[in-house]
Amino acid sequence: xxLKSAILSCAIFSACGGQQEAIQEQQTNLEALDPxxxxxxxxxxxxxxxxxxxxxLIADFNQSNDHQISVRGEYVGxxxxxxxxxxxxxxxxxxxxxxxxAYQNQALxxxxxxxxxxxxxxISSPKWGLSPREREDYVxxxxxxxxxxxxxxxxxxxxxxxxxxxNLDWLRELGFDGPPATWDDFAAMCHLARxxxxxxxxxxxxxxxxxxxxxxxRLAAMVFSRGGDLVNAAGTAYALDSPEVxxxxxxxxxxxxADAIDIVGERDAELNEFVTGQILFSQDSSSGMPFYxxxxxxxxxxxxxxxxxxxxxxxxxxxxxxxxxxxxCAGPPEKQLAAWxxxxxxxxxxxxxxxxxxxxxxxVRKSTARELESYFVENPHYGVAFGMLDYxxxxxTMAGYQQVRRLIQEAMVxxxxxxxxxxxLGDLQYAATRTIEP
Amino acid sequence: xxxxGHKTWLIYGGLxxxxxxxxxxxxxxxxxxxxxxxxxxxxxxxPERLQWDNYFNAWxxxxxxxxxxxxxxxxxxxxSGTLLFSLLAAYPLARMKFRGRDVVxxxxxxxxxxxxxxxxxPNFLTVTWLHRNTPIAWLNNWPALTIPFMASxxxxxxLRQFMRGVPGELWDSARIxxxxxxxxxxxIMRPLCRAPLLTVGMFTYIGSWNALAWxxxxxxxxxxxxxxxxxxQFVSEAGAEVHLQMAGAVIxxxxxxxxxxxxxxxxxxxxxxxxxxx
Numbered sequence: 001x002x003l004k005s006a007i008l009s010c011a012i013f014s015a016c017g018g019q020q021e022a023i024q025e026q027q028t029n030l031e032a033l034d035p036x037x038x039x040x041x042x043x044x045x046x047x048x049x050x051x052x053x054x055x056x057l058i059a060d061f062n063q064s065n066d067h068q069i070s071v072r073g074e075y076v077g078x079x080x081x082x083x084x085x086x087x088x089x090x091x092x093x094x095x096x097x098x099x100x101x102a103y104q105n106q107a108l109x110x111x112x113x114x115x116x117x118x119x120x121x122x123i124s125s126p127k128w129g130l131s132p133r134e135r136e137d138y139v140x141x142x143x144x145x146x147x148x149x150x151x152x153x154x155x156x157x158x159x160x161x162x163x164x165x166x167n168l169d170w171l172r173e174l175g176f177d178g179p180p181a182t183w184d185d186f187a188a189m190c191h192l193a194r195x196x197x198x199x200x201x202x203x204x205x206x207x208x209x210x211x212x213x214x215x216x217x218r219l220a221a222m223v224f225s226r227g228g229d230l231v232n233a234a235g236t237a238y239a240l241d242s243p244e245v246x247x248x249x250x251x252x253x254x255x256x257x258a259d260a261i262d263i264v265g266e267r268d269a270e271l272n273e274f275v276t277g278q279i280l281f282s283q284d285s286s287s288g289m290p291f292y293x294x295x296x297x298x299x300x301x302x303x304x305x306x307x308x309x310x311x312x313x314x315x316x317x318x319x320x321x322x323x324x325x326x327x328x329c330a331g332p333p334e335k336q337l338a339a340w341x342x343x344x345x346x347x348x349x350x351x352x353x354x355x356x357x358x359x360x361x362x363x364v365r366k367s368t369a370r371e372l373e374s375y376f377v378e379n380p381h382y383g384v385a386f387g388m389l390d391y392x393x394x395x396x397t398m399a400g401y402q403q404v405r406r407l408i409q410e411a412m413v414x415x416x417x418x419x420x421x422x423x424x425l426g427d428l429q430y431a432a433t434r435t436i437e438p
Numbered sequence: 439x440x441x442x443g444h445k446t447w448l449i450y451g452g453l454x455x456x457x458x459x460x461x462x463x464x465x466x467x468x469x470x471x472x473x474x475x476x477x478x479x480x481x482x483x484x485p486e487r488l489q490w491d492n493y494f495n496a497w498x499x500x501x502x503x504x505x506x507x508x509x510x511x512x513x514x515x516x517x518s519g520t521l522l523f524s525l526l527a528a529y530p531l532a533r534m535k536f537r538g539r540d541v542v543x544x545x546x547x548x549x550x551x552x553x554x555x556x557x558x559x560p561n562f563l564t565v566t567w568l569h570r571n572t573p574i575a576w577l578n579n580w581p582a583l584t585i586p587f588m589a590s591x592x593x594x595x596x597l598r599q600f601m602r603g604v605p606g607e608l609w610d611s612a613r614i615x616x617x618x619x620x621x622x623x624x625x626i627m628r629p630l631c632r633a634p635l636l637t638v639g640m641f642t643y644i645g646s647w648n649a650l651a652w653x654x655x656x657x658x659x660x661x662x663x664x665x666x667x668x669x670x671q672f673v674s675e676a677g678a679e680v681h682l683q684m685a686g687a688v689i690x691x692x693x694x695x696x697x698x699x700x701x702x703x704x705x706x707x708x709x710x711x712x713x714x715x716x
Contacts, residue, residue, distance in 0.1 A: 041658065043658075047671045047672070048499065048671075048672070074658045074659060076654060076658060077667075077670065078670070081651070081654045081655075084558075084651065084654075084655065085654065087559075088558070088562040088563075088655060091559060092562060092563045092566045094566045094569075094570075096577075096658060202480065268680075272479050272481075275479055276479055276480055276481075294475075295475075298474070298475040298476040298479060299476045300476060
């Protein structure tokens, strides 16, 4: 495992050919830079408790760093708003941020427009970078998500994963002692849930196995769990007509036809119906766990629930791990360096532990576990999720993935509503491929 | 064949259905804003006890006080500017004869066909240029939030349509008394245009109050952000606290409703007299 990590580290942090020379040249300049007194802005999407926690972390950094770097944390809207703001900022040459939260496909678009810079030289810098031990401490698959052709377009401060939430009390009422191990088990449980409503459900007319959110990440999680992927092995082309995609959609279509599941009709419907005992399973982000917990308490149903990975096809589970990273915006070299130093500080285990406690996100440093022992005890479900970090797999990082996500969602609806799945996936594959053609 | 009574029933029935469709979301918003989180999750129809705390919590958590004040200032500036510039632009297009008048008016109308999203980037580039090259701070400040919206093609069109309907004899009489265009516009036309001016003001006010994408683009701090941003910020990244969201939504909607009810009669009159009715 250590050897594998080391190899992956090398793959991530080393560039090849001319790129390496360019990085070395950059590094030579980097070592001579002085980030003293730099003022930088960090654009993010966090609100309320998460923003408060992040602002506290920023204040601590501003007080404690040796270079008198001053970071200003700024909420600038949701991911889409940030994307718009970045694009107009890049176009007008007036980018006011030094750090920006971005999904991988967004970061790639910024990089192609020279709006952000490669983080590799900063990571490898002997003076400012990470030691080999520190590098190995990062979950390598998380770093890989932001690495496109040797270019580190982002750096992860946290991650979330797609989990299966289950109502254990209801499963027991149905004669099971745990969550489904396979998709066949899952289907059987959904059928039974349709027949036998949960004892504590106040609305017995609504009793389903699952609510399917028409979202590309939901489908990706199902496909990954079956051993498939949304792209080819090299990650260079979409593979949306694979047997795993087909099997996932067929299962959902059959369960829909049998009225054992339904489609999410409104925001947070899966959470609402799960906490009120109307659905047996919910597939959702790990970061939503506190809301499930408080929801079950607030409704007064107080049933036993749990989280696990989606049902699996192979010997080991695979979970869809996703989340926005932080990119370094192009600007004066001193500002870029100051931004990197903050980012490095933010991902150190001590800060990671504080951030996890406030946000319930998964940390990106393995050693954070030591700082979180009491948190695991207080939040056993979070501990389960943490244990699955090694099984993470990410969605495509291609620049047009946002557009493809919409295409996937349209195809999901068409397939589940009874369209010919082979034709639907053929059309999807064609349309997705067109988005990456020059 | 339907009798007059049947027709009346059909009309009233249709209108009631329309009213219900428009009113139910408001009623639901209001009811949900008084519920506990458990009640909103369980989708009960009526709250067992009115949770006034929701409003207090929403106000405190979202810092609505600051956003409210910002929205009021932005709306006041934008409405004043729009009324002034629309009146000054609509008058010559409606009442004065000059070469190229119709071409100018067609140009103004043509801008109505351009989707707002298309103009965002050029507007931002303009504002950024002004921020760099003029002594006024445009970004993160009220000018970027108000000035680009003070010239409204729709408002010019609406006022121009109304002004064309004003009898020409009024102008003839005014000229006999020695009145020029500026005096005629300010002393005779402006009072006559009360209803369409209030309509323009109302539309501008609603647009300014609800603006979200542009304020997010030109501001980085809460100092000048309007209430729509506060409301969006209040919607948490994960999880649903519908009861608090609805309390926030009621707070954000109330001023618009209040102003609408105050000028409802003139608003309807302004629309019907400008030839915009269906």
